[in-house]
Amino acid sequence: MSEAGGGRVCGCPVPLRAPWSLVAATAALCLVSATSVWTAGAAPMSREEKQKLGNQVLEMFDHAYGNYMEHAYPADELMPLTCRGRVRGQEPSRGDVDDALGKFSLTLIDSLDTLVVLNKTKEFEDAVRKVLRDVNLDNDVVVSVFETNIRVLGGLLGGHSLAIMLREKGEYMQWYNDELLHMAKQLGYKLLPAFNTTSGLPYPRINLKFGIRKPEARTGTETDTCTACAGTLILEFAALSRFTGATIFEEYARKALDFLWEKRQRSSNLVGVTINIHTGDWVRKDSGVGAGIDSYYEYLLKAYVLLGDDSFLERFNTHYDAIMRYISQPPLLLDVHIHKPMLNARTWMDALLAFFPGLQVLKGDIRPAIETHEMLYQVIKKHNFLPEATGDPYYLEVGKTLIENLNKYARVPCGFAAMKDVRTGSHEDRMDSFFLAEMFKYLYLLFADKEDIIFDIEDYIFTTEAHLLPLWLSTTNQSISKKNTTSEYTELDDSNFDWTCPNTQILFPNDPLYAQSIREPLKNVVDKSCPRGIIRVEENFRSGTKPPLRARDFMATNPEHLEILKKMGAASSIDAEDGLRFMQEMIELSSQQQKEQQLPPRAVQIVSHPFFGRVVLTAGPAQFGLDLSKHRETRGFVASSKPYNGCSELTNPEAVVGKIALIQRGQCMFAEKARNIQNAGAIGGIVIDDNEGSSSDTAPLFQMAGDGKDTDDIKIPMLFLFSKEGSIILEALREYEEVEVLLSDKAKDRDPEMENEEQPSSESDSQNQSGEQSTSASQEFDLVDQESPEESSLDSHPESFSQADADSAVSISPVEQTSHPTENHETPSLDGECTDLENQPQEQSETEEDSNPNVSWGKKVQPIDSILADWNEDIEAFEMMEKDEL
Secondary structure (H helix, E strand, O other): OOOOOOOOOOEOOOOEEHHHHHHHHHHHHHHHOOOOOOOOOOOOOOHHHHHHHHHHHHHHHHHHHHHHHHHOOOOOEEEOOOOEEEOOOOOOOOHHHHHHOOOOOHHHHHHHHHHHHOOOHHHHHHHHHHHHHHOOOOOOOEEEHHHHHHHHHHHHHHHHHHHHHHHHHOOOOOOOOOHHHHHHHHHHHHHHHHHOOOOOOOOOEEEOOOEOOOOOOOOOOOOEEEHHHHHOOHHHHHHHHHHHOOOHHHHHHHHHHHHHHHOOEOOOOEOOOEEEOOOOOEEEOEEOOOOOOHHHHHHHHHHHHHHOOHHHHHHHHHHHHHHHHHHEEOOEEOOEEOOOOOOEOOOOEEHHHHHHHHHHHHHOOHHHHHHHHHHHHHHHHHHOOOOOOOOOOHHHHHHHHHHHHHHHHHEEOOEEOEEEEOOOOEEEOOEOOHHHHHHHHHHHHHHOOHHHOOOOHHHEEEOOOOOEEEHHHHHOOOOOOOOOOHHHHOOOOOOOOOOOOOOHHHOOOOOOOHHHHHHHHHOOOOOOOOOOOHHHHHHHHHHOOOOOOOHHHOOOOOHHHHHHHHHHOOOOHHHHHHHHHHHHHHHHHHHHOOOOOOOOOEEEEEOOOOOOOOEEEEEEOEOOOOOOOOOOOEEEEEEEOOOOOOOOOOOOHHHHOOOEEEEEOOOOOHHHHHHHHHHOOOOEEEEEOOOOOOOOOOOOOOOEOOOOOOOOOOOOOEEEEOHHHHHHHHHHHHHHOOOEEEEEOOOOOEEHHHHHHHOOOOHHHHHHHOOEEOOOOOOOOOOOOOOOHHHHOOOOOOOOOOHHHHHOEEOOOOOOOOOOOOOOOOOHHHOOOOOOHHHOOOOOOOOOOOOOOOOOOOOOOOOOHHHHHOOHHHHHHHHHHHHOOO
């Protein structure tokens, strides 16, 4: 029920992938628990309103699926901004993100069982025929083993599961003869060569046609994979074995899980993020429940449910105990080092951990599930999306909020577009397949009553991609040895372990105020400061002591600060921890002061008919002209300048006066272009890259510099668009003649009334349901910049864990204890801005601590050479932590 992979901070076509994850967690609460507990103060949602929201979900699915079939099929994905299919090799490479694309109509296969859940059985039958007729699994293309397993193999098995269900009902699919299962078996055999390693852990990528043979395969040389990549195979592979009787698939998946279990850190019972597939050494030793690990835990518990093997539950319970002991810092779930689990590896959370509350409900651990879910919901209410229920009506309101945000911020005329940057609201030309596989499925189930679904959903288990596998597989073809190998590795105290699934009727205490009492203290959990270590902050609040000295506040002339430094050298473990943190911050601060501060991205929002603000493009800023972060946004119609390069006096000033001029990059300085269009009367300028095919999806953010002269005379705003984003505006101008845009630091909310006035009555034009943006001031959010191809794009799944996952992180402030629920503690050192993740190393070191390398320092920092000299030994110890293997 969770979102295993995903991409960056809650992956989405919307934006990120985790919004899907949060929905998965929310839906898990709804699906697992049958009890009806109403929260005091929350009125139950009427049957009529639930039906209305369910119908809205159906309309949204039709909008996404219909546009994919019309504009993209048989391509793998829809590009919703340019209304065409994404074909691998025909678009600029997006790196690891493209590993999900195998030229096998990915979105169609991923959507199969969603069609049945949404009661679109006729469309399902048509879709199955298209898959059998058109899909080719023998393409010479390198794909992700993990993504292909959960999306394609899982999609085929989910489609087969519901096809045979419909066939048994006697109305649909009477012609079906297990063709999807035959395709799944063919694909399974194509994935098996990836397991040709001494450890049994699979290679992360494989060529569909040539396997891992060299040189034709162009893969098979990798050494590392993520824990979730290797540990998220057992459901699909075991189901394939149980369906077909070919035991080899389940055997290979079990061997990979066995190896991961054996390689866990024995004293903490935690696993790292990345492991060497040949030696079994941990490459990244930080551990959490988010990107790179998430679905490994999910599949251990669900493998027990689907296959009935106690060893999977024993392993899950062992890991879960370690998670709750070290990683869980309610309501946060922060990464730690597997060898030093009391030391945080980072002080921010990635949105892919949003699946975890749903997994906790499946286990029956309700209180922490509610706490973490509430914290994530507070993030969504502030930022609209994660920068990725029960009978309690509160969770229906959560789902309603997600529906509203999707339609308001992600819906575009040709589908739903990923959010490139939640700070600007800019879009990415991307609609991932999991959007249809998961998002709409879980949202619909959230609002559906039992009679709205044509089959009993409780007879199935959801994979991490939300594909349905029947529970009766647990009694089919049980030829795999169920020997409990767990105890061979270590003796475990299982006296407190639960060995059965929780009784859904008693998940909640018989108290209508129970859930509300847990959620209430978390209402103010999200603010602009970063976590500083939950336990330490809470102790400071209770004792009245001052928080640790931060490097950014240090002044060598302050006697109090010098006294604090002396104490940091004491034997106290807390003082030592503060000292190490302080020195790391000093090192980063000293380095950062030598770097030029980068400006954040800006937004170009198309607000005229038929876009109404639904298309937002990522724009590069200029180091001159009107600063859109400090002044009101600029709105106007666009016009092309003549000459188009803007390098001389314009010959068409009447065309650009009072408008935003479009100019091509090249042949002169940016400042010269700005002066020429300003002199012609333009109110702003958009420079479009002359490098054909360039895109913000694959290129670093571009910042226009001045000409080395005084540019104070330039008063208009100037923004830069890469070729691909610029072509969207140029195409719109050719088609509609008048195109109005908004230049701003963050996209503005759309005005529903304006949209309703323009909306055609025809149902076929339902895509015009989003409105023109309002002119209300935007709220600035302290999120991360995106500077590399991996960073600027919101990944699909996290298992190919790159800096993209760091960029998807959500910084959360620690929660004050409920003893002072309304008191405002004004603690200056806790109000600092959140860490800029783009400058963090791709592989998080074991010594990574809370810091802020990109903050603008308000005072000159004194030389620290003399202080550093006294701390050489501590610095050495700090830098050597990563090599410590205990």
